[in-house]
Amino acid sequence: MKLGYYSYTTHIEHDVGDIHPEHPMRIIAINHHLEETGLAADAYQGGCNHVAQADLLRAHSQGYIEQLLAMSPANGMILADPDTPMAVGSLNAAYQAAGCVVEALDDLMQDRIARAFCSVRPPGHHAQSNKSMGFCFLNNVAIAAKKAQQEYGLERIAIIDFDVHQGNGTIDILADDPAFLICSSFQHPSFPFTHWRNIYNNVINTPLDEGSSGLDMRRAVEAQWLHQLQDFKPQLTIVSAGFDAHEKDHMAELKWQAEDYAWFGAFLSDINKGCEENKILAVLEGGYNLEALASSAHDFIAGFKD
Numbered sequence: 001m002k003l004g005y006y007s008y009t010t011h012i013e014h015d016v017g018d019i020h021p022e023h024p025m026r027i028i029a030i031n032h033h034l035e036e037t038g039l040a041a042d043a044y045q046g047g048c049n050h051v052a053q054a055d056l057l058r059a060h061s062q063g064y065i066e067q068l069l070a071m072s073p074a075n076g077m078i079l080a081d082p083d084t085p086m087a088v089g090s091l092n093a094a095y096q097a098a099g100c101v102v103e104a105l106d107d108l109m110q111d112r113i114a115r116a117f118c119s120v121r122p123p124g125h126h127a128q129s130n131k132s133m134g135f136c137f138l139n140n141v142a143i144a145a146k147k148a149q150q151e152y153g154l155e156r157i158a159i160i161d162f163d164v165h166q167g168n169g170t171i172d173i174l175a176d177d178p179a180f181l182i183c184s185s186f187q188h189p190s191f192p193f194t195h196w197r198n199i200y201n202n203v204i205n206t207p208l209d210e211g212s213s214g215l216d217m218r219r220a221v222e223a224q225w226l227h228q229l230q231d232f233k234p235q236l237t238i239v240s241a242g243f244d245a246h247e248k249d250h251m252a253e254l255k256w257q258a259e260d261y262a263w264f265g266a267f268l269s270d271i272n273k274g275c276e277e278n279k280i281l282a283v284l285e286g287g288y289n290l291e292a293l294a295s296s297a298h299d300f301i302a303g304f305k306d
């Protein structure tokens with residue numbers, strides 16, 4: 001098994017101020033911790049070019065993409081939504097984040113690697129087909145999922161989202177298509193307050209109470225996801241890997257520890273080993289306490305690497 005690790009430096013151009021929690025130090029902290037531990041030292045280092053228009057348009061409307069280009073500021077900042085400031089370099093970073101994830105998909109599908117982790121920002125899972133939301137402009141996971149389905153012809157793609165916030169944008173784009181099985185755990189009630197009831201045929205929502213622990217999460221995931229995923233037999237698993245359910249992360253009030261992310265990585269890896277294909281593409285979403293983010297991302301990669 002070969003790990004691919006995807007990151008790039010121009011994400012720093014998406015700089016919306018030190019007081020905004022989604023800032024460049026997030027990726028720098030992960031990269032620094034991985035360098036210190038050597039976990040990704042022998043990883044395949046993938047490229048990160050801009051996402052192609054054809055790849056974007058499978059997940060987002062043409063009008064929305066044109067709107068993003070038109071609103072991108074020549075200087076200063078604008079608000080694409082109340083939580084989502086857009087600086088001069090933001091759209092460039094968003095195009096590169098999505099491009100990274102697509103390149104990781106290509107490398108997985110061409111058997112260069114079996115696991116990929118994309119340390120990218122801005123994140124994507126709140127971005128809907130025609131709407132920026134919650135720090136997200138382009139839905140990196142949905143773009144890769146649609147390409148896997150429509151260009152590579154995959155028929156069973158599992159989407160796992162363990163960010164503390166529900167991946168409403170991903171559900172908006174992929175709901176009710178049986179090629180996708182979407183499993184999403186999240187604190188409830190909490191942002192984005194939508195799409196949390198199980199009203200779609202292909203979505204398993206797993207709301208977790210404020211203050212619940214990693215053990216509570218493991219029990220819920222094993223009860224609600226394990227058999228469905230085993231029966232689904234994914235040819236590819238794409239993970240919205242947000243690390244803001246950690247106890248030290250003040251974006252929400254769950255109490256997971258870094259070891260819970262190691263458990264999650266191993267859980268997904270074990271399911272995939274039972275499938276004909278064995279490919280996992282993980283994409284960074286949230287995670288705002290730098291120490292907790294770096295250790296959680298590290299432990300998740302260690303868990304799904306083996």
Ligand SMILES: [Zn+2]
Pocket residue numbers: 163164165242244285286287
């Ligand atoms: Zn989040």
